[in-house]
Amino acid sequence: MSKISIIIKTLNEATNIARAVQSALAAIADYEGEVIVADSASTDETVAIARQFPTSVVVLESASQRRCGVGPQLGYQYCKGEYIYILDGDMELDAGFIRKAVDILDRQHDVAGVGGYIHEMRTDNLELKGRVKRFQRARRKDKLDVDCLNGGGLYRRVAISQIGYLSDRNLHAFEEYDLGARLRGAGWRLVLLEDKAVDHYSYVMGTWSLLWHRVLSGRFLSCGELFRAAMAGQYVGRLLREVRIVPLSIGVWVYWALAIVLAQSALPALTLLVALGIPVIAMAVRTKSLNLGLFSVITWHLSAGGFVVGVLRSRCSPNAVIASRLVHSVDRDAADTGRGPLYAGAGLESGIYPVWSKQPAAQR
Known part of the structure; x- marks a missing residue:
């Protein structure tokens, strides 16, 4: 068994994947390990670039x-590591964090996972700015037990085996929370360090373009999907206490039901207009930004609509094998010594140099 498996999940990450893979290879340089690129049927050059490195590359069979x-679950089907790190294809992993996380897992056997600070490299939209603020509020000195490891973490394979699967394939979002809830329900701890784990190169999109992208990608179905997962995993009470957007989504329906009842008595148009304006004004005051207030309220309503659809959607078994193709694999020992077929020219034609090969002097 390898010491560490790093699973890089990708979808159309051609501009970022080389950086992610190189950082993952650097992070396992001192360990017996492997890097697995788990691709969700990308339509750009993500897979072609990933195949230039000493990685395994697996591709989702159906884009649907x-x-x-x-x-994460696709990569888990192929990995062999004692510890497993989940890395997004637009992230760059910090090798120093991996060393510290491994040390904690080696010494503290009740810890199932270790996460760190996600350094956002782009904060040019309201969603990312809000994410940074939320993380700053959650940070503490030294290590801290947390509900889940948002943005990735290093997990203990034995703990994952105990709860049955790594990631619920039915979820459009909140997969880290679901994993954390299931691990905590089985008696495991999750630890968040103040140390930086990754640099995150997120979408180059404005606020409203990103919101529309979330709609098209089905992300707003995730509240309802998570509620269904919580019912199956018997952690609904915990979910309602810990994931704010779920009770908010339910609350939106209750709010408008009350507003419609009140509108029946007198001045229905005015009553509904006031009902629409109250949450926007309240959030604008709270956030000190009209744009952020409006963005928050629109997000609540999209999540409320998606909640109903997500609850009603059919689920497949999270344990079911995900149909996929292994399109590239590598003998790492051969690659490290220059015996593997990848070594001779991997990445040279594109200017991408694997971390284990010698770069031309002009590129160093």
């Missing part, structure tokens, strides 16, 4: 199965 929860 794309979910945020699919990538």
